[in-house]
Amino acid sequence: MTDDLVGRRAQLAAVMERCRAWPADSPWLREAMAVLPRDAFAPDRLWHWDGHRYVPLDRATDPAGWADELYAGPDAAAVTQVTDGLPSSSLSAPAVVADMLDSLRLEPGHTVWDIGTGQGWSCALAAWRAGPGLVVSTEIDEDLVAFARRRLGAAGVDAETLVGNGTSSVPPGGPFDRIHATYAVETVPYEWIKAARPGGRIVYPWGRLGHVALTVAPDGCRASGWVQGLGQFMADRSGPVWAPTGYAKVRGNGDPEAEEVVERDLAPLAGDWDLRFALRVAVSDAIVITGRDEDGVNAWIHDGNASWAALSARGDGSTVLHQGGPQRIGDELLTAWSQWEAHGHPTPYDYGITVTPEKQWVWLRDEDGPSWPIGEAGERRAALPR
Template identity: 80%
Template sequence: MSGDLVGHRTHLDAVLDRRGVWSACASWLREAMAALPRDAFAPDRLWRWDGRAHVPLDRATDPVEWADELYAGPDAAAVTQVTDGLPSSSLSAPAVVADMLDSLVLDPGHTVWDIGTGQGWTSALAAWRTGPGLVVSTEIDEGLVVLARQRLAAAGVDAEVLVGNGTRSVPPGGPFDRIHVTYSVETVPYEWIEAARPGGRIVYPWGRLGHVALTVAADGRTASGWVQGLGQFMADRCGPALVSAGYDGYAKVRGSGEPEAEEVVERDLAPLAGDWDLRFAVRVAVPDVVVITGRDEDGVNAWVHDGNASWAALSARGDGSAALYQGGPRRIGDELLTAWSQWEANGRPTPYDYGVTVTPERQWVWLRDPDGPRWPIAESTERGGAPSGAPPLNLGS
């Protein structure tokens, strides 16, 4: 497609319409995205991955490629900042932005805390719905704060942007009716629950595979809600150290050691490469597992690690079985296979069958009912890169 921005906007609107994104409940989002298009918030330099590194695309010298990158597709984020060779900010994928704001159930008059301002686009869309002066956004990067303020002012949007670490501090203006988060966390900071009104809603990316909508209980002390969809997000900058989810991360954990356990398992590994219901279930049951897949003439192979000291390799044998090699203090391959069997025994649930509950003392994931099967939430090491064959990457705004 050409660099014609009007054409790009029209095409994106039509694609989202065909998907059914513009439901009756989300009709305001269609109007807001038309009034406040993503190109109004994009910087003059974007970054494109060429297979080896992120390369710059400048609007002034290459407007066609710049626009094509910005509107690469409904599931494509546009990288707007690269630090030490890695993306550190972006304009979120349009479909994910629409899904998360729809999940927020925004109404006129709601007060909103938008955590992780980035380019200011989600703050602007939220303010379009709620009204002037009702959205406050926090961003840890002072340079992004300056640029977001400029873009919001140029678009005529009355929303406040403050420098702050949204994971650790709460801005003035609360308690808030709605809290919207644009970067992933494994454990919900309890300050978010305290910052929301009873009955308020918190939509946030959980780990690197989905986003959740919590509703705060009437007593204001707990919150619970369902997984809303799949997507991958940039992690909290102040969270645990990033661990590569690519093969090099596995190689680093394994080192040069020989396997400590070997066996043959009767499993065709193909679902690990493409069944995201299974991958989500594994992520729930073994939250620190990193799974990388690849294919050869014998089928799909998998390399698994915990980002620390335990690893497993599953090598397809060409007959529907696989050789399992493991090393380290944990048998992480066995843990993955147990989670897989558990998922099958539970009727192969989808991500939409899971939910999260947060209390002052603990947090857990549950299946189908808050009182049903549950798994404790622990800090995950699955950070820093999409596994092979991953769903579209959304880096957060």
């Protein structure tokens, strides 16, 4: 099995080379991932989605299947824990791990707070770069902390791992030069800003779709920075549980409250991730599902609570919009789509985020440009022109 894993590591490295997933500005990452391979931090049971549910893959009984899951590709995460039928911890996709650590701009001698230890792999990679004793990692799950400590010790990594809620409490050792979070938050805990040095960098997954790198201002009171890439992450366990009701239940059995014909082809909604990210920014509580039939792409939209919309292709490039609930979420999505077009089809990399003690917002191309508040869903819907 050892020889097989060596081959899989080499294969993954080669695929990452071909698809240019190794960050050019952080060549240390390739060496660190070779010294501290993914399998050294993987539990002996992984979980595979079979199309209906998560099923276990045990290393002892199915070593090849286990390794296939672990080394499925640069963009594939490996689920390491399932709670109530849903994934609750994972080894993040190798390309995403590399991208986030590259965004951290980590240098030898930096002090690092790694938030969300998980299995300890990101903590180990950060410690390889920063140096012995300079990384402290916190994790809310006591069992995961115990596991990570064993794996870090076996790998010879000198990093401190503590049980703690990184969203609400700060470990000793600060202020930190770098803060690296591995679970998604919608709103940045202001404690993270206070825990970083002026000029320090904070990299974190934002919401359900991307990750952001903030730089703390010289006064230490605010931070801002750019979206760095796309990716999906486990949510903050200490925050509200984001478990939206499905579309069918939100819609119910009643008739639509509004109906109209829309002159728009929905094809981009199915595969244009620049568009999907822009809609996530402007209508952040909208859950969008697409499907295709002989007439074209159709979409079903809901907010997980009470508002819904259905966009049904008619085969001639137009669409019928039905919607209901307290918010006209279909209209909001189409308006945001038109705004994205008017702004010149920006990519995720054209957006940034600013955090102050009073508020947080997303901006487009410039901090003083078009912006959208981050906060309660109702506030997030309305763009703030400047």
